[in-house]
Amino acid sequence: MTVNETLAQASNAMVYGSMTAFTGAMVAFSISLAKGRRLETLETSVERSNASHQVRMGATATLDRPAVSTSVSDEAGRGEGRRAGNIGMALTWLGTILLGTGIVFRGLSAGRPPVGNMYEFSLAAGFAVSLAYCLLSLTRDLRWLGVFITVPVLLDLGLALTVLYTDSAQLVPALNSYWLAIHVTAAIVCMGAFTVGAALSGLYLVAQAAEDRVAAGQEPGRSAALAHRIPSADRLDLMAYRIHAFMFPIWTFAVIAGAIWAEAAWGRYWGWDPKETWAFITWVIYAAYLHARATAGWRGRKAAFVAIAGYGAIIFNYFIVNIYVQGLHSYSGL
Amino acid sequence: MGSSDLNEFSGELVMANLRWLWRQLTSMRIALILLFLLALASVPGSLFPQRGTSPLRVKEFLQDNPTSGPILDRLYMFDVFASPWFAAIYLLLFISLTGCVLPRALEHYKEIRSLPPVAPKNLSRLPAHQQWHSARPAEEIITETQQAWKKRGWRVRTGDGWISAEKGYSRETGNLIFHLALLVLLVAVGVGGAVGFRGTVIVREGSGFANNVTQYDTFAPGRMFGPDQLPPFSFSLKDFGATYQRGGRQNGAPREFFADIVVKDTQDAQPRDLRIEVNDPLRTSGITVYLVGHGYAPEFTIRDAKGNVVWQDAAVFLPQDGAFTSSGVVKVPDTVPQLGIQGFFLPTASGDFSHGPKSKFPAADKPEVYLSAWIGDLGLDSGMPQSVYRLDTEKMSRIGIEELAPGEIWKLPNSGVTVEFSGYREWASFAITRDPGKGWALGAAIASIVGLSLSLLIPRRRAWLRVTATPSEGNLIEVAGLSKTEAPGLSNEISQLAKLVSAPEETDDR
Numbered sequence: 001m002t003v004n005e006t007l008a009q010a011s012n013a014m015v016y017g018s019m020t021a022f023t024g025a026m027v028a029f030s031i032s033l034a035k036g037r038r039l040e041t042l043e044t045s046v047e048r049s050n051a052s053h054q055v056r057m058g059a060t061a062t063l064d065r066p067a068v069s070t071s072v073s074d075e076a077g078r079g080e081g082r083r084a085g086n087i088g089m090a091l092t093w094l095g096t097i098l099l100g101t102g103i104v105f106r107g108l109s110a111g112r113p114p115v116g117n118m119y120e121f122s123l124a125a126g127f128a129v130s131l132a133y134c135l136l137s138l139t140r141d142l143r144w145l146g147v148f149i150t151v152p153v154l155l156d157l158g159l160a161l162t163v164l165y166t167d168s169a170q171l172v173p174a175l176n177s178y179w180l181a182i183h184v185t186a187a188i189v190c191m192g193a194f195t196v197g198a199a200l201s202g203l204y205l206v207a208q209a210a211e212d213r214v215a216a217g218q219e220p221g222r223s224a225a226l227a228h229r230i231p232s233a234d235r236l237d238l239m240a241y242r243i244h245a246f247m248f249p250i251w252t253f254a255v256i257a258g259a260i261w262a263e264a265a266w267g268r269y270w271g272w273d274p275k276e277t278w279a280f281i282t283w284v285i286y287a288a289y290l291h292a293r294a295t296a297g298w299r300g301r302k303a304a305f306v307a308i309a310g311y312g313a314i315i316f317n318y319f320i321v322n323i324y325v326q327g328l329h330s331y332s333g334l
Numbered sequence: 335m336g337s338s339d340l341n342e343f344s345g346e347l348v349m350a351n352l353r354w355l356w357r358q359l360t361s362m363r364i365a366l367i368l369l370f371l372l373a374l375a376s377v378p379g380s381l382f383p384q385r386g387t388s389p390l391r392v393k394e395f396l397q398d399n400p401t402s403g404p405i406l407d408r409l410y411m412f413d414v415f416a417s418p419w420f421a422a423i424y425l426l427l428f429i430s431l432t433g434c435v436l437p438r439a440l441e442h443y444k445e446i447r448s449l450p451p452v453a454p455k456n457l458s459r460l461p462a463h464q465q466w467h468s469a470r471p472a473e474e475i476i477t478e479t480q481q482a483w484k485k486r487g488w489r490v491r492t493g494d495g496w497i498s499a500e501k502g503y504s505r506e507t508g509n510l511i512f513h514l515a516l517l518v519l520l521v522a523v524g525v526g527g528a529v530g531f532r533g534t535v536i537v538r539e540g541s542g543f544a545n546n547v548t549q550y551d552t553f554a555p556g557r558m559f560g561p562d563q564l565p566p567f568s569f570s571l572k573d574f575g576a577t578y579q580r581g582g583r584q585n586g587a588p589r590e591f592f593a594d595i596v597v598k599d600t601q602d603a604q605p606r607d608l609r610i611e612v613n614d615p616l617r618t619s620g621i622t623v624y625l626v627g628h629g630y631a632p633e634f635t636i637r638d639a640k641g642n643v644v645w646q647d648a649a650v651f652l653p654q655d656g657a658f659t660s661s662g663v664v665k666v667p668d669t670v671p672q673l674g675i676q677g678f679f680l681p682t683a684s685g686d687f688s689h690g691p692k693s694k695f696p697a698a699d700k701p702e703v704y705l706s707a708w709i710g711d712l713g714l715d716s717g718m719p720q721s722v723y724r725l726d727t728e729k730m731s732r733i734g735i736e737e738l739a740p741g742e743i744w745k746l747p748n749s750g751v752t753v754e755f756s757g758y759r760e761w762a763s764f765a766i767t768r769d770p771g772k773g774w775a776l777g778a779a780i781a782s783i784v785g786l787s788l789s790l791l792i793p794r795r796r797a798w799l800r801v802t803a804t805p806s807e808g809n810l811i812e813v814a815g816l817s818k819t820e821a822p823g824l825s826n827e828i829s830q831l832a833k834l835v836s837a838p839e840e841t842d843d844r
């Protein structure tokens with residue numbers, strides 16, 4: 001079977017189109033963020049955070065006000081920035097659809113799953129991030145998060161087109177397996193979701209820093225400019241935790257699917273190939289994050305750093321190991 | 335203090351210290367640290383070449399770094415995953431995990447069989463809370479609600495005017511399943527590797543392999559390997575095939591490999607035809623046979639001056655590059671003086687020898703051999719083991735070089751010996767492995783995902799109902815709930831539970 005060049009070129013055009021849309025979205029989201037203000041003041045966040053922590057610790061008797069809700073409001077990005085935020089949202093949807101179409105065309109052009117080399121992984125990872133964001137935003141207002149999604153997606157697509165680009169082609173025999181679709185798709189979905197998780201953990205650190213200063217009676221400081229425009233630290237922490245907790249079993253599955261495939265292709269299910277080693281390291285760091293969050297002294301800031309370190313391991317595995325380290329996973333196509 | 339007292343005292347001290355050590359070791363904090371250490375310890379394994387997977391690159395590294403190399407070697411940087419310190423972390427983690435999971439499993443078992451705790455006095459302070467008034471008698475409300483909640487899967491306990499309910503035990507069950515599965519996985523990996531083996535063998539088209547240690551080219555048994563791990567199966571290679579990308583930027587990239595073999599699963603079994611591909615190995619009696627590589631074996635017939643055949647076979651040549659420029663040797667000990675042929679096989683000869691003999695495409699489109707002939711002493715009698723892919727030319731001299739196409743005959747100068755290049759066969763290399771821990775590892779891995787999903791996605795939560803008599807408005811009904819972990823939708827769930835309490839004659843003042 002040969003490669004269909006028309007479809008391959010159409011795919012490239014779609015990818016450029018999606019980058020244009022994401023660039024527009026990034027600008028719109030920035031305007032929206034700059035103009036937006038959350039409804040709750042930092043002071044209220046601090047108060048409510050203290051109250052809900054006491055409830056969770058079981059110290060309900062010390063509360064003087066009844067009926068404290070632990071479900072935190074996420075009233076951010078409302079107000080003036082709304083219109084720009086809506087434009088950003090629409091452009092993100094457009095970019096996601098264009099990118100998805102580009103990926104499908106790429107697969108059709110070679111007659112195989114479009115996850116055969118680093119260029120294609122990167123497209124798929126960008127798609128996973130933007131799709132996860134779009135779907136999550138269906139049930140809640142996430143316009144404040146838009147900048148922190150579109151910037152990594154643009155970086156990813158930019159790298160894909162400039163550094164990682166490979167012409168559409170068929171697969172080397174080692175990749176010719178249905179496990180390609182299963183293992184690689186799971187891994188890419190995780191990369192996408194962990195990107196969102198890392199962004200949330202980073203924003204949490206910003207919000208927490210501002211709230212800590214307010215709680216200590218100081219001016220909110222440098223981070224306040226951003227902290228005023230995003231949800232409260234508790235809310236961000238909870239969102240980050242939920243994403244990581246939801247994705248961790250899927251990441252575990254991705255690693256195990258890789259082991260099953262390795263058993264069929266290379267004759268052993270685990271061989272400490274560099275890529276395997278870093279998948280394991282990533283897994284351990286995220287497991288440590290979940291533990292840390294369940295340990296009193298490690299909650300909050302330390303846990304967030306662990307989550308970000310986990311994302312660092314993912315990025316290292318993707319760029320450094322794929323391109324510079326010799327191993328069996330040498331299918332970057334570079 | 336008498337000496338026996340002292341002994342007793344120090345004995346207690348030792349015990350106390352051991353208990354302290356055990357508690358530390360099995361605490362979550364230490365587990366966390368050990369986890370981090372394990373991750374950290376595997377980093378050098380991914381950055382330095384490892385003997386287990388790429389011994390040649392380790393040798394190169396040691397040659398290129400004569401000072402730092404041996405020091406790194408002393409620190410096991412080239413055998414990270416077989417090093418004592420890696421084993422130590424692994425073992426400590428194992429102990430830590432055992433020490434934390436087993437007691438917790440016992441505790442959980444007891445908890446599952448016990449009742450939820452008594453309802454707190456003041457429900458209004460809980461995060462999710464609802465209240466209203468009802469004219470119905472308290473006993474009726476309690477009895478009916480208790481049944482309705484039970485039907486919803488809540489574990490229920492009742493008392494004087496209250497219900498206490500709990501749900502989500504499978505969170506802890508799942509957590510225990512996950513940690514136990516990790517234990518099983520660690521054991522399966524360790525034992526499987528120790529009992530099994532891994533070997534490789536090159537088989538030419540038309541030749542075969544019988545499962546016997548002597549037939550392997552390389553053989554790496556585990557520490558506890560026994561010969562009974564080698565079931566008697568055999569196979570022969572009928573045909574190897576490969577296709578390659580033609581044209582474009584990835585010209586010559588492999589697209590498909592397959593090996594058609596005839597297998598006998600046991601000594602007396604009926605032979606069966608089978609195709610092995612890269613992602614599709616042969617599995618028989620606990621053994622797995624993988625297609626891992628391939629190459630060319632040019633066929634030669636060598637005759638002495640009288641025309642008698644002194645050597646006739648297909649010689650395995652090893653590929654040197656992506657276009658399958660292959661090199662190999664033929665040793666003919668029976669001529670006087672002894673004869674050695676060193677050569678290159680080019681599947682697609684380029685006709686340009688300015689950079690030495692080089693093939694330009696991996697498929698055999700225009701096969702040629704490029705040979706040099708040596709006479710003298712092959713050195714086979716020295717007792718030193720010799721590679722079959724290398725000619726030791728120390729005691730030999732070269733008498734000529736020649737380029738041959740299939741069917742061509744080369745008459746060696748001054749000797750009457752002829753070398754005929756009659757064609758080529760392909761060969762395939764196979765990795766043959768046995769890992770009895772494999773199935774256990776897979777089972778544990780699947781169990782770990784199930785356990786993880788339960789433990790991360792199911793919240794543990796409690797709900798209460800309290801009926802309090804009021805002087806004027808009948809009974810005050812309160813329903814409230816609390817989640818031990820951040821659970822989305824707790825208030826929704828409490829509303830659902832509250833609805834199960836309602837009956838027609840109630841006055842709703844929520």
Ligand code: HEM
Nearest residue numbers: 284287290291294360361362365369430431434509789790
């Ligand atoms: C001494 C050893 C260990 C102890 C005492 C321990 C303890 C715990 C506890 C108490 C939880 C429940 C936390 C919660 O419900 O939020 C938990 C969860 C978990 N553990 Fe461990 N653990 C140990 C070792 C390990 C190891 C070696 C791993 C694997 C890398 C691991 C991975 C996990 C994961 C992924 C969770 C799920 C997180 C969650 O439920 O929130 N644990 N562990």
